[in-house]
Amino acid sequence: MGLLAAAELPEWSWWTWRAAAAACLVVVVLHVAARVADALWWRPRRLEAHFARQGVRGPPYRFLLGCVTEMVALMADAAARPMSPPDSHDALPRVLAFYHYWRKIYGPMFLIWFGPTPRLTVADPELVREVLLTRADAFDRYEAHPVVRQLEGDGLVSLHDDKWALHRRVLTPAFFPDNLNRLAPHVGRSVAALAERWRAMAAGAAGGEVEVDVAEWFQAVAQEAITRATFGRSYDSGRAVFRMQARLMAFASEAFRKVLVPGYRFLPTKKNRLSWSLDREIRRGLVELIGHRSDEAVDEDVNDDKGTNSNGFRDLLGLMINAAGAGEKKAAQPAIPVADMLEECKTFFFAGKQTTTNLLTWATVLLAMHPDWQRRARREVLAVCGGADELPSKDHLPKLKTLGMILNETLRLYPPAVATIRRAKRDVVLGAAAAAAAVSVPRDTELLIPIMAMHHDAALWGADATEFDPGRFAGGASRAAAHPLAFIPFGLGPRMCIGQNLAILEAKITLAVLLQRFELKRSPNYVHAPTVLMLLYPQYGAPVIFRPISSSPPPSD
Numbered sequence: 001m002g003l004l005a006a007a008e009l010p011e012w013s014w015w016t017w018r019a020a021a022a023a024c025l026v027v028v029v030l031h032v033a034a035r036v037a038d039a040l041w042w043r044p045r046r047l048e049a050h051f052a053r054q055g056v057r058g059p060p061y062r063f064l065l066g067c068v069t070e071m072v073a074l075m076a077d078a079a080a081r082p083m084s085p086p087d088s089h090d091a092l093p094r095v096l097a098f099y100h101y102w103r104k105i106y107g108p109m110f111l112i113w114f115g116p117t118p119r120l121t122v123a124d125p126e127l128v129r130e131v132l133l134t135r136a137d138a139f140d141r142y143e144a145h146p147v148v149r150q151l152e153g154d155g156l157v158s159l160h161d162d163k164w165a166l167h168r169r170v171l172t173p174a175f176f177p178d179n180l181n182r183l184a185p186h187v188g189r190s191v192a193a194l195a196e197r198w199r200a201m202a203a204g205a206a207g208g209e210v211e212v213d214v215a216e217w218f219q220a221v222a223q224e225a226i227t228r229a230t231f232g233r234s235y236d237s238g239r240a241v242f243r244m245q246a247r248l249m250a251f252a253s254e255a256f257r258k259v260l261v262p263g264y265r266f267l268p269t270k271k272n273r274l275s276w277s278l279d280r281e282i283r284r285g286l287v288e289l290i291g292h293r294s295d296e297a298v299d300e301d302v303n304d305d306k307g308t309n310s311n312g313f314r315d316l317l318g319l320m321i322n323a324a325g326a327g328e329k330k331a332a333q334p335a336i337p338v339a340d341m342l343e344e345c346k347t348f349f350f351a352g353k354q355t356t357t358n359l360l361t362w363a364t365v366l367l368a369m370h371p372d373w374q375r376r377a378r379r380e381v382l383a384v385c386g387g388a389d390e391l392p393s394k395d396h397l398p399k400l401k402t403l404g405m406i407l408n409e410t411l412r413l414y415p416p417a418v419a420t421i422r423r424a425k426r427d428v429v430l431g432a433a434a435a436a437a438a439v440s441v442p443r444d445t446e447l448l449i450p451i452m453a454m455h456h457d458a459a460l461w462g463a464d465a466t467e468f469d470p471g472r473f474a475g476g477a478s479r480a481a482a483h484p485l486a487f488i489p490f491g492l493g494p495r496m497c498i499g500q501n502l503a504i505l506e507a508k509i510t511l512a513v514l515l516q517r518f519e520l521k522r523s524p525n526y527v528h529a530p531t532v533l534m535l536l537y538p539q540y541g542a543p544v545i546f547r548p549i550s551s552s553p554p555p556s557d
Protein backbone atom coordinates (compact mmCIF):
# COMPACT_ATOMS: atom_id res chain seq x y z
CA MET A 1 0.00 0.00 0.00
CA GLY A 2 2.77 2.40 1.01
CA LEU A 3 4.79 1.45 -2.12
CA LEU A 4 1.79 1.97 -4.38
CA ALA A 5 1.09 5.41 -2.88
CA ALA A 6 4.70 6.43 -3.43
CA ALA A 7 4.60 5.27 -7.03
CA GLU A 8 1.43 7.29 -7.60
CA LEU A 9 2.98 10.56 -6.34
CA PRO A 10 3.16 13.09 -9.19
CA GLU A 11 6.63 14.14 -10.25
CA TRP A 12 7.11 17.74 -9.00
CA SER A 13 8.98 20.21 -11.09
CA TRP A 14 11.63 22.52 -9.60
CA TRP A 15 9.06 25.33 -9.62
CA THR A 16 6.55 23.24 -7.72
CA TRP A 17 9.13 22.50 -5.02
CA ARG A 18 9.96 26.17 -4.79
CA ALA A 19 6.32 27.15 -4.45
CA ALA A 20 5.80 24.49 -1.75
CA ALA A 21 8.85 25.70 0.18
CA ALA A 22 7.65 29.31 -0.09
CA ALA A 23 4.20 28.27 1.15
CA CYS A 24 5.81 26.48 4.14
CA LEU A 25 7.85 29.56 4.90
CA VAL A 26 4.76 31.76 4.76
CA VAL A 27 2.96 29.38 7.16
CA VAL A 28 5.93 29.47 9.58
CA VAL A 29 6.20 33.27 9.38
CA LEU A 30 2.44 33.67 9.90
CA HIS A 31 2.60 31.28 12.86
CA VAL A 32 5.47 33.18 14.49
CA ALA A 33 3.76 36.51 13.75
CA ALA A 34 0.53 35.22 15.32
CA ARG A 35 2.44 34.07 18.43
CA VAL A 36 4.23 37.42 18.71
CA ALA A 37 0.97 39.35 18.17
CA ASP A 38 -0.69 37.18 20.80
CA ALA A 39 2.12 37.73 23.33
CA LEU A 40 2.41 41.46 22.68
CA TRP A 41 -1.21 42.40 22.10
CA TRP A 42 -3.99 39.81 22.43
CA ARG A 43 -2.81 38.14 25.65
CA PRO A 44 -2.41 41.47 27.49
CA ARG A 45 -5.89 42.47 26.27
CA ARG A 46 -7.36 39.15 27.44
CA LEU A 47 -5.70 39.57 30.84
CA GLU A 48 -6.93 43.14 31.14
CA ALA A 49 -10.46 41.90 30.49
CA HIS A 50 -9.97 38.97 32.92
CA PHE A 51 -9.01 41.33 35.76
CA ALA A 52 -11.59 43.99 34.81
CA ARG A 53 -14.35 41.37 35.19
CA GLN A 54 -13.16 40.97 38.80
CA GLY A 55 -13.19 44.71 39.37
CA VAL A 56 -9.39 45.10 39.07
CA ARG A 57 -8.36 47.83 36.65
CA GLY A 58 -5.28 49.89 35.93
CA PRO A 59 -3.54 52.12 33.40
CA PRO A 60 -4.18 50.77 29.87
CA TYR A 61 -1.71 48.39 28.23
CA ARG A 62 0.23 50.00 25.40
CA PHE A 63 1.80 47.87 22.68
CA LEU A 64 5.20 46.45 23.69
CA LEU A 65 5.91 49.09 26.37
CA GLY A 66 2.95 48.46 28.68
CA CYS A 67 2.93 51.45 31.02
CA VAL A 68 6.71 51.75 31.48
CA THR A 69 6.83 55.17 29.80
CA GLU A 70 4.22 56.63 32.19
CA MET A 71 5.92 54.98 35.17
CA VAL A 72 9.34 56.38 34.30
CA ALA A 73 7.80 59.84 33.77
CA LEU A 74 5.95 59.72 37.13
CA MET A 75 9.11 58.63 38.98
CA ALA A 76 11.33 61.22 37.25
CA ASP A 77 8.82 63.98 37.99
CA ALA A 78 8.63 62.97 41.66
CA ALA A 79 12.43 62.82 42.00
CA ALA A 80 12.68 66.35 40.59
CA ARG A 81 10.29 67.82 43.21
CA PRO A 82 11.25 68.72 46.78
CA MET A 83 9.40 67.21 49.73
CA SER A 84 6.50 69.38 50.85
CA PRO A 85 6.70 70.43 53.64
CA PRO A 86 10.50 69.97 53.50
CA ASP A 87 10.78 67.75 56.62
CA SER A 88 7.68 65.67 55.97
CA HIS A 89 7.85 61.88 56.36
CA ASP A 90 5.07 61.49 53.80
CA ALA A 91 7.65 60.08 51.38
CA LEU A 92 5.52 57.55 49.48
CA PRO A 93 4.42 60.00 46.73
CA ARG A 94 8.10 60.69 46.05
CA VAL A 95 9.48 57.15 46.38
CA LEU A 96 6.75 54.98 44.81
CA ALA A 97 5.22 57.79 42.75
CA PHE A 98 3.53 55.51 40.23
CA TYR A 99 1.92 53.42 42.98
CA HIS A 100 0.69 56.49 44.85
CA TYR A 101 -0.70 58.06 41.67
CA TRP A 102 -2.54 55.03 40.29
CA ARG A 103 -3.80 53.88 43.68
CA LYS A 104 -5.74 57.14 43.94
CA ILE A 105 -7.43 56.33 40.61
CA TYR A 106 -7.85 52.53 40.76
CA GLY A 107 -7.73 51.60 44.47
CA PRO A 108 -5.05 49.59 46.33
CA MET A 109 -5.17 46.55 44.00
CA PHE A 110 -4.54 47.46 40.38
CA LEU A 111 -2.85 46.08 37.28
CA ILE A 112 0.22 47.62 35.66
CA TRP A 113 2.30 46.46 32.71
CA PHE A 114 6.06 46.02 32.58
CA GLY A 115 6.18 45.72 28.82
CA PRO A 116 3.83 42.81 28.07
CA THR A 117 4.23 41.36 31.59
CA PRO A 118 1.26 41.94 33.91
CA ARG A 119 2.02 43.04 37.47
CA LEU A 120 -0.75 43.09 40.07
CA THR A 121 -0.31 45.23 43.19
CA VAL A 122 -1.17 43.49 46.47
CA ALA A 123 -1.11 45.65 49.62
CA ASP A 124 -3.81 44.06 51.79
CA PRO A 125 -1.95 42.31 54.68
CA GLU A 126 -4.29 39.30 54.51
CA LEU A 127 -3.50 38.75 50.82
CA VAL A 128 0.19 39.47 51.43
CA ARG A 129 0.12 36.73 54.10
CA GLU A 130 -1.16 34.29 51.45
CA VAL A 131 1.43 35.28 48.83
CA LEU A 132 4.49 35.30 51.10
CA LEU A 133 3.57 32.80 53.79
CA THR A 134 0.62 30.43 53.68
CA ARG A 135 0.69 29.77 49.92
CA ALA A 136 4.30 30.66 49.28
CA ASP A 137 4.77 27.42 47.30
CA ALA A 138 2.53 28.81 44.52
CA PHE A 139 4.79 31.82 43.99
CA ASP A 140 8.39 32.22 42.94
CA ARG A 141 10.79 35.02 43.57
CA TYR A 142 10.94 37.26 40.56
CA GLU A 143 13.91 36.93 38.18
CA ALA A 144 15.85 40.19 38.45
CA HIS A 145 17.32 41.93 35.41
CA PRO A 146 20.83 40.59 34.54
CA VAL A 147 22.42 43.92 35.55
CA VAL A 148 20.77 43.63 38.96
CA ARG A 149 21.86 39.97 39.19
CA GLN A 150 25.39 41.09 38.47
CA LEU A 151 25.12 43.34 41.52
CA GLU A 152 23.27 40.92 43.77
CA GLY A 153 25.17 37.76 42.83
CA ASP A 154 23.48 34.46 42.02
CA GLY A 155 23.14 33.41 45.65
CA LEU A 156 20.32 32.82 48.11
CA VAL A 157 18.32 35.88 47.01
CA SER A 158 17.84 34.50 43.50
CA LEU A 159 17.95 30.71 44.01
CA HIS A 160 14.88 28.45 43.72
CA ASP A 161 13.54 25.10 44.89
CA ASP A 162 15.98 22.45 46.18
CA LYS A 163 19.11 24.52 45.64
CA TRP A 164 17.63 27.42 47.60
CA ALA A 165 16.51 25.05 50.40
CA LEU A 166 20.02 23.54 50.66
CA HIS A 167 21.75 26.93 50.80
CA ARG A 168 19.24 28.34 53.29
CA ARG A 169 19.66 25.30 55.58
CA VAL A 170 23.46 25.42 55.40
CA LEU A 171 23.76 29.18 55.98
CA THR A 172 21.09 29.70 58.66
CA PRO A 173 23.26 28.73 61.69
CA ALA A 174 25.52 31.73 61.01
CA PHE A 175 22.57 33.99 61.91
CA PHE A 176 21.55 32.35 65.19
CA PRO A 177 21.67 35.03 67.92
CA ASP A 178 24.31 33.19 70.02
CA ASN A 179 26.61 33.08 66.98
CA LEU A 180 26.02 36.72 65.97
CA ASN A 181 26.67 37.86 69.53
CA ARG A 182 30.31 36.95 68.96
CA LEU A 183 30.45 39.74 66.37
CA ALA A 184 29.25 42.39 68.84
CA PRO A 185 32.74 43.38 70.15
CA HIS A 186 34.09 43.70 66.58
CA VAL A 187 31.20 45.93 65.50
CA GLY A 188 31.55 48.01 68.69
CA ARG A 189 35.28 48.50 68.09
CA SER A 190 34.86 49.46 64.44
CA VAL A 191 32.19 52.09 65.26
CA ALA A 192 34.28 53.40 68.19
CA ALA A 193 37.22 53.83 65.77
CA LEU A 194 34.98 55.75 63.40
CA ALA A 195 33.72 57.89 66.29
CA GLU A 196 37.32 58.59 67.30
CA ARG A 197 38.06 59.91 63.80
CA TRP A 198 34.99 62.17 63.92
CA ARG A 199 35.97 63.40 67.37
CA ALA A 200 39.46 64.29 66.07
CA MET A 201 37.95 66.03 63.05
CA ALA A 202 35.58 67.98 65.34
CA ALA A 203 38.45 68.97 67.66
CA GLY A 204 40.29 70.55 64.72
CA ALA A 205 37.21 72.28 63.32
CA ALA A 206 35.80 75.72 64.09
CA GLY A 207 32.87 75.39 66.53
CA GLY A 208 34.11 72.02 67.81
CA GLU A 209 31.75 69.99 65.67
CA VAL A 210 32.01 68.08 62.41
CA GLU A 211 29.64 67.48 59.53
CA VAL A 212 29.88 64.08 57.81
CA ASP A 213 27.83 62.37 55.14
CA VAL A 214 26.73 59.33 57.09
CA ALA A 215 25.45 57.58 53.92
CA GLU A 216 29.11 57.35 52.85
CA TRP A 217 30.77 56.64 56.20
CA PHE A 218 28.41 53.92 57.41
CA GLN A 219 29.35 51.78 54.44
CA ALA A 220 32.64 50.99 56.20
CA VAL A 221 30.81 49.80 59.35
CA ALA A 222 28.45 47.55 57.39
CA GLN A 223 31.29 46.24 55.21
CA GLU A 224 33.37 45.33 58.24
CA ALA A 225 30.48 43.39 59.81
CA ILE A 226 29.55 41.45 56.69
CA THR A 227 33.22 40.64 56.02
CA ARG A 228 33.53 39.11 59.49
CA ALA A 229 30.22 37.26 59.15
CA THR A 230 31.31 35.82 55.79
CA PHE A 231 34.97 34.99 56.40
CA GLY A 232 35.37 34.70 60.17
CA ARG A 233 39.00 34.07 60.99
CA SER A 234 40.04 34.52 57.31
CA TYR A 235 39.01 38.13 57.81
CA ASP A 236 42.21 39.69 56.42
CA SER A 237 42.16 37.83 53.10
CA GLY A 238 38.38 38.24 52.90
CA ARG A 239 38.69 41.95 53.49
CA ALA A 240 40.99 42.35 50.47
CA VAL A 241 38.49 40.50 48.29
CA PHE A 242 35.51 42.51 49.56
CA ARG A 243 37.36 45.76 48.96
CA MET A 244 37.59 44.80 45.30
CA GLN A 245 33.92 43.82 45.44
CA ALA A 246 33.07 47.31 46.72
CA ARG A 247 34.83 48.85 43.71
CA LEU A 248 33.08 46.45 41.37
CA MET A 249 29.73 47.40 42.86
CA ALA A 250 30.40 51.07 42.26
CA PHE A 251 30.90 50.28 38.54
CA ALA A 252 27.92 47.94 38.43
CA SER A 253 25.60 50.49 39.99
CA GLU A 254 26.70 52.93 37.30
CA ALA A 255 25.78 50.31 34.69
CA PHE A 256 22.45 49.92 36.50
CA ARG A 257 21.65 53.55 35.75
CA LYS A 258 22.19 52.73 32.06
CA VAL A 259 20.01 49.65 32.24
CA LEU A 260 17.75 51.03 29.51
CA VAL A 261 20.65 51.02 27.01
CA PRO A 262 20.38 47.46 25.61
CA GLY A 263 23.64 45.50 25.77
CA TYR A 264 25.54 48.32 27.51
CA ARG A 265 27.15 45.92 29.95
CA PHE A 266 28.78 43.98 27.04
CA LEU A 267 30.42 47.03 25.45
CA PRO A 268 34.21 47.12 26.00
CA THR A 269 34.13 50.60 27.56
CA LYS A 270 37.01 51.51 29.88
CA LYS A 271 34.85 50.99 32.98
CA ASN A 272 33.40 47.73 31.72
CA ARG A 273 36.90 46.36 31.03
CA LEU A 274 37.98 47.41 34.51
CA SER A 275 34.88 45.67 35.96
CA TRP A 276 35.67 42.45 34.08
CA SER A 277 39.24 42.44 35.32
CA LEU A 278 38.11 43.17 38.91
CA ASP A 279 35.60 40.33 38.63
CA ARG A 280 38.40 37.95 37.56
CA GLU A 281 40.59 39.13 40.47
CA ILE A 282 37.76 38.64 42.97
CA ARG A 283 37.10 35.13 41.72
CA ARG A 284 40.81 34.28 41.88
CA GLY A 285 41.04 35.67 45.43
CA LEU A 286 37.98 33.77 46.63
CA VAL A 287 39.02 30.49 45.00
CA GLU A 288 42.41 30.78 46.71
CA LEU A 289 40.78 31.58 50.06
CA ILE A 290 38.33 28.68 49.78
CA GLY A 291 41.26 26.40 48.83
CA HIS A 292 43.21 27.41 51.98
CA ARG A 293 40.20 26.96 54.21
CA SER A 294 39.33 23.56 52.72
CA ASP A 295 42.96 22.35 53.18
CA GLU A 296 43.03 23.61 56.76
CA ALA A 297 39.76 21.88 57.48
CA VAL A 298 41.21 18.58 56.26
CA ASP A 299 44.79 18.90 57.63
CA GLU A 300 44.34 20.61 60.97
CA ASP A 301 40.74 19.88 61.79
CA VAL A 302 40.32 23.52 62.85
CA ASN A 303 36.72 23.47 61.75
CA ASP A 304 34.36 20.85 63.06
CA ASP A 305 31.74 19.38 60.78
CA LYS A 306 29.31 22.14 61.70
CA GLY A 307 31.59 24.79 60.17
CA THR A 308 32.60 26.14 63.56
CA ASN A 309 35.92 28.02 63.79
CA SER A 310 38.36 27.21 66.54
CA ASN A 311 37.19 30.48 68.18
CA GLY A 312 33.60 29.22 68.20
CA PHE A 313 32.26 31.48 65.45
CA ARG A 314 30.39 29.96 62.52
CA ASP A 315 31.13 32.03 59.41
CA LEU A 316 29.27 31.70 56.12
CA LEU A 317 32.27 30.42 54.16
CA GLY A 318 33.10 27.78 56.78
CA LEU A 319 29.50 26.57 56.81
CA MET A 320 29.51 26.21 53.01
CA ILE A 321 32.89 24.46 52.85
CA ASN A 322 31.84 22.04 55.56
CA ALA A 323 28.46 21.27 54.03
CA ALA A 324 29.84 18.00 52.65
CA GLY A 325 27.23 15.81 50.92
CA ALA A 326 24.84 14.43 53.54
CA GLY A 327 26.86 13.50 56.58
CA GLU A 328 30.12 12.86 54.71
CA LYS A 329 33.43 14.11 56.01
CA LYS A 330 35.79 16.75 54.69
CA ALA A 331 37.38 15.04 51.71
CA ALA A 332 34.01 14.43 50.10
CA GLN A 333 32.76 16.55 47.23
CA PRO A 334 31.26 19.68 48.85
CA ALA A 335 27.47 19.91 48.64
CA ILE A 336 27.93 23.51 47.52
CA PRO A 337 30.39 23.77 44.60
CA VAL A 338 33.07 26.48 44.68
CA ALA A 339 31.36 28.46 41.88
CA ASP A 340 28.19 28.66 43.99
CA MET A 341 30.15 29.68 47.09
CA LEU A 342 31.56 32.58 45.05
CA GLU A 343 28.06 33.72 44.12
CA GLU A 344 26.91 33.46 47.75
CA CYS A 345 29.82 35.64 48.89
CA LYS A 346 28.77 38.25 46.31
CA THR A 347 25.13 38.03 47.42
CA PHE A 348 25.92 38.45 51.09
CA PHE A 349 28.23 41.33 50.36
CA PHE A 350 25.47 43.17 48.51
CA ALA A 351 22.50 42.18 50.69
CA GLY A 352 24.42 42.66 53.93
CA LYS A 353 26.14 45.94 53.16
CA GLN A 354 23.74 48.26 51.36
CA THR A 355 20.59 47.45 53.32
CA THR A 356 22.23 47.95 56.70
CA THR A 357 23.99 51.12 55.54
CA ASN A 358 20.57 52.48 54.55
CA LEU A 359 19.01 51.61 57.90
CA LEU A 360 21.89 53.26 59.79
CA THR A 361 21.70 56.33 57.55
CA TRP A 362 17.94 56.89 57.95
CA ALA A 363 18.03 56.19 61.69
CA THR A 364 20.82 58.76 62.20
CA VAL A 365 19.04 61.35 60.04
CA LEU A 366 15.80 60.79 61.99
CA LEU A 367 17.58 61.13 65.35
CA ALA A 368 19.04 64.42 64.13
CA MET A 369 15.58 65.57 62.97
CA HIS A 370 13.90 64.57 66.26
CA PRO A 371 16.06 65.79 69.18
CA ASP A 372 13.39 64.76 71.74
CA TRP A 373 13.67 61.09 70.77
CA GLN A 374 17.44 61.45 70.51
CA ARG A 375 17.59 62.60 74.15
CA ARG A 376 15.37 59.72 75.30
CA ALA A 377 17.52 57.22 73.42
CA ARG A 378 20.76 58.69 74.84
CA ARG A 379 19.43 58.57 78.40
CA GLU A 380 18.65 54.88 77.91
CA VAL A 381 22.03 54.11 76.32
CA LEU A 382 23.95 55.85 79.12
CA ALA A 383 21.87 54.07 81.77
CA VAL A 384 22.23 50.62 80.17
CA CYS A 385 25.72 50.68 78.60
CA GLY A 386 27.51 53.41 80.57
CA GLY A 387 29.45 56.37 79.13
CA ALA A 388 31.87 56.69 76.24
CA ASP A 389 34.51 54.59 78.07
CA GLU A 390 32.32 51.50 77.74
CA LEU A 391 31.48 49.61 74.58
CA PRO A 392 27.90 48.34 74.31
CA SER A 393 27.93 44.56 74.71
CA LYS A 394 25.65 41.73 73.62
CA ASP A 395 24.03 41.72 77.07
CA HIS A 396 23.04 45.37 76.74
CA LEU A 397 21.26 44.98 73.41
CA PRO A 398 17.92 43.47 74.57
CA LYS A 399 17.67 46.22 77.19
CA LEU A 400 17.84 49.05 74.64
CA LYS A 401 14.04 49.20 74.21
CA THR A 402 13.74 52.84 73.12
CA LEU A 403 16.48 52.33 70.53
CA GLY A 404 14.61 49.24 69.28
CA MET A 405 11.43 51.31 68.90
CA ILE A 406 13.32 54.03 67.03
CA LEU A 407 14.79 51.43 64.66
CA ASN A 408 11.34 49.96 64.02
CA GLU A 409 9.89 53.38 63.30
CA THR A 410 12.82 54.04 60.94
CA LEU A 411 12.19 50.74 59.13
CA ARG A 412 8.48 51.58 58.94
CA LEU A 413 8.83 55.05 57.44
CA TYR A 414 12.00 54.39 55.40
CA PRO A 415 12.20 50.64 54.65
CA PRO A 416 15.43 49.98 52.69
CA ALA A 417 13.56 47.42 50.54
CA VAL A 418 10.52 49.43 49.44
CA ALA A 419 8.79 46.56 47.62
CA THR A 420 9.15 42.92 46.67
CA ILE A 421 7.91 40.95 43.70
CA ARG A 422 6.62 37.40 43.19
CA ARG A 423 5.52 35.46 40.10
CA ALA A 424 2.56 33.04 40.16
CA LYS A 425 3.87 29.55 39.26
CA ARG A 426 0.31 28.40 38.47
CA ASP A 427 -3.23 29.79 38.36
CA VAL A 428 -4.12 30.86 41.90
CA VAL A 429 -7.24 32.27 43.59
CA LEU A 430 -6.22 34.81 46.22
CA GLY A 431 -8.49 35.72 49.12
CA ALA A 432 -10.72 32.68 48.60
CA ALA A 433 -11.65 32.72 52.30
CA ALA A 434 -13.40 36.08 51.83
CA ALA A 435 -15.21 34.97 48.65
CA ALA A 436 -16.48 38.46 47.83
CA ALA A 437 -12.92 39.78 47.58
CA ALA A 438 -11.40 36.72 45.85
CA VAL A 439 -9.18 37.40 42.83
CA SER A 440 -8.18 34.77 40.29
CA VAL A 441 -4.56 35.31 39.29
CA PRO A 442 -3.39 33.54 36.11
CA ARG A 443 -0.04 31.77 36.00
CA ASP A 444 2.98 34.00 35.22
CA THR A 445 1.31 37.14 36.58
CA GLU A 446 3.76 39.09 38.72
CA LEU A 447 2.65 40.43 42.10
CA LEU A 448 4.09 43.67 43.44
CA ILE A 449 3.98 43.95 47.23
CA PRO A 450 4.61 47.64 48.04
CA ILE A 451 6.11 47.25 51.52
CA MET A 452 6.52 51.00 51.96
CA ALA A 453 2.88 51.72 50.98
CA MET A 454 1.69 49.21 53.61
CA HIS A 455 3.91 50.95 56.18
CA HIS A 456 2.38 54.36 55.32
CA ASP A 457 -1.24 53.27 55.04
CA ALA A 458 -3.46 55.39 57.33
CA ALA A 459 -6.08 52.61 57.34
CA LEU A 460 -3.51 50.40 59.11
CA TRP A 461 -1.51 52.94 61.13
CA GLY A 462 -4.01 55.68 61.89
CA ALA A 463 -4.27 59.33 60.89
CA ASP A 464 -0.69 59.97 62.08
CA ALA A 465 0.75 57.27 59.76
CA THR A 466 3.28 59.68 58.26
CA GLU A 467 4.44 61.09 61.62
CA PHE A 468 7.63 59.89 63.32
CA ASP A 469 6.39 58.29 66.55
CA PRO A 470 8.52 55.37 67.80
CA GLY A 471 6.10 55.13 70.75
CA ARG A 472 3.65 53.23 68.54
CA PHE A 473 6.01 50.22 68.84
CA ALA A 474 5.95 50.24 72.66
CA GLY A 475 3.76 47.11 72.75
CA GLY A 476 5.83 45.24 70.14
CA ALA A 477 5.87 45.25 66.33
CA SER A 478 2.89 42.95 65.86
CA ARG A 479 0.65 45.22 67.96
CA ALA A 480 1.75 48.55 66.51
CA ALA A 481 -0.87 48.66 63.73
CA ALA A 482 -4.42 47.52 63.07
CA HIS A 483 -3.06 44.31 61.46
CA PRO A 484 -0.12 42.24 62.80
CA LEU A 485 1.38 41.98 59.30
CA ALA A 486 1.23 45.67 58.47
CA PHE A 487 4.97 45.91 59.30
CA ILE A 488 7.17 43.72 57.08
CA PRO A 489 10.53 45.48 56.49
CA PHE A 490 12.31 42.11 56.34
CA GLY A 491 9.63 40.35 54.28
CA LEU A 492 7.65 37.37 55.50
CA GLY A 493 7.54 33.59 55.22
CA PRO A 494 10.22 31.17 54.05
CA ARG A 495 12.10 33.82 52.07
CA MET A 496 12.16 36.31 54.89
CA CYS A 497 15.48 38.11 55.36
CA ILE A 498 18.10 35.72 56.72
CA GLY A 499 20.26 38.64 57.92
CA GLN A 500 17.76 40.62 60.00
CA ASN A 501 19.32 39.73 63.36
CA LEU A 502 22.71 40.87 62.09
CA ALA A 503 21.24 44.13 60.76
CA ILE A 504 19.55 44.93 64.09
CA LEU A 505 22.66 44.00 66.08
CA GLU A 506 24.81 46.31 63.93
CA ALA A 507 22.25 49.13 64.09
CA LYS A 508 21.80 48.99 67.86
CA ILE A 509 25.53 48.90 68.57
CA THR A 510 26.32 51.66 66.07
CA LEU A 511 23.67 54.05 67.34
CA ALA A 512 24.50 53.29 70.98
CA VAL A 513 28.20 54.08 70.41
CA LEU A 514 27.34 57.33 68.62
CA LEU A 515 24.77 58.45 71.21
CA GLN A 516 27.30 57.83 74.00
CA ARG A 517 29.76 60.14 72.32
CA PHE A 518 27.92 62.78 70.26
CA GLU A 519 24.99 65.09 70.03
CA LEU A 520 23.56 64.62 66.52
CA LYS A 521 22.34 67.77 64.80
CA ARG A 522 20.49 68.39 61.57
CA SER A 523 22.78 69.98 58.99
CA PRO A 524 21.58 73.07 57.08
CA ASN A 525 23.04 71.29 54.03
CA TYR A 526 20.71 68.32 54.38
CA VAL A 527 17.90 68.18 51.83
CA HIS A 528 15.28 65.63 52.82
CA ALA A 529 14.68 63.77 49.55
CA PRO A 530 14.16 60.01 49.84
CA THR A 531 14.38 58.26 46.48
CA VAL A 532 14.64 54.71 45.23
CA LEU A 533 17.44 53.13 43.21
CA MET A 534 16.99 49.44 44.02
CA LEU A 535 16.97 50.50 47.71
CA LEU A 536 15.77 53.64 49.49
CA TYR A 537 18.42 56.39 49.41
CA PRO A 538 18.72 60.03 50.47
CA GLN A 539 18.91 61.58 46.99
CA TYR A 540 21.38 64.33 47.92
CA GLY A 541 23.33 62.45 50.59
CA ALA A 542 22.88 62.55 54.36
CA PRO A 543 25.09 65.20 55.99
CA VAL A 544 24.70 65.17 59.79
CA ILE A 545 26.54 67.33 62.35
CA PHE A 546 28.29 65.48 65.20
CA ARG A 547 29.14 67.45 68.33
CA PRO A 548 31.31 65.53 70.82
CA ILE A 549 29.48 65.31 74.12
CA SER A 550 32.54 65.74 76.34
CA SER A 551 33.23 69.16 74.78
CA SER A 552 29.81 70.37 75.89
CA PRO A 553 27.58 68.68 78.48
CA PRO A 554 24.81 66.53 77.01
CA PRO A 555 21.81 68.71 76.23
CA SER A 556 19.28 68.55 79.06
CA ASP A 557 15.54 67.97 78.52
Ligand code: HEM
Pocket residue numbers: 141156157158168226229347348351352353355356359415416417420421488489490491492494495496497498499500502503
Ligand atom coordinates in the same frame (compact mmCIF):
# COMPACT_ATOMS: atom_id res chain seq x y z
C1 HEM B 1 18.05 46.69 57.40
C2 HEM B 1 18.59 45.70 56.80
C3 HEM B 1 17.87 44.74 55.89
C4 HEM B 1 16.64 44.82 55.29
C5 HEM B 1 15.62 45.93 55.42
C6 HEM B 1 16.47 43.61 54.52
C7 HEM B 1 15.33 43.31 53.79
C8 HEM B 1 15.11 42.09 53.19
C9 HEM B 1 13.86 41.67 52.62
C10 HEM B 1 12.59 42.53 52.55
C11 HEM B 1 14.02 40.42 52.14
C12 HEM B 1 12.95 39.53 51.52
C13 HEM B 1 12.82 39.80 50.06
C14 HEM B 1 11.66 39.02 49.46
O1 HEM B 1 10.90 38.36 50.15
O2 HEM B 1 11.53 39.12 48.25
C15 HEM B 1 15.39 40.05 52.38
C16 HEM B 1 15.96 38.85 52.00
C17 HEM B 1 17.29 38.57 52.16
N1 HEM B 1 18.20 39.28 52.89
FE1 HEM B 1 17.87 41.00 53.86
N2 HEM B 1 17.60 42.85 54.65
C18 HEM B 1 18.47 43.49 55.48
C19 HEM B 1 19.70 43.05 55.89
C20 HEM B 1 20.32 41.92 55.44
C21 HEM B 1 21.63 41.46 55.84
C22 HEM B 1 22.52 42.16 56.88
C23 HEM B 1 21.88 40.33 55.13
C24 HEM B 1 23.10 39.44 55.13
C25 HEM B 1 23.95 39.34 56.05
C26 HEM B 1 20.73 40.06 54.30
C27 HEM B 1 20.61 39.01 53.43
C28 HEM B 1 19.42 38.65 52.81
C29 HEM B 1 19.29 37.47 51.98
C30 HEM B 1 20.42 36.50 51.63
C31 HEM B 1 17.95 37.41 51.58
C32 HEM B 1 17.30 36.34 50.71
C33 HEM B 1 16.76 35.25 51.64
C34 HEM B 1 16.12 34.09 50.88
O3 HEM B 1 15.60 34.30 49.77
O4 HEM B 1 16.14 32.99 51.43
N3 HEM B 1 19.80 41.04 54.52
N4 HEM B 1 16.03 41.06 53.05
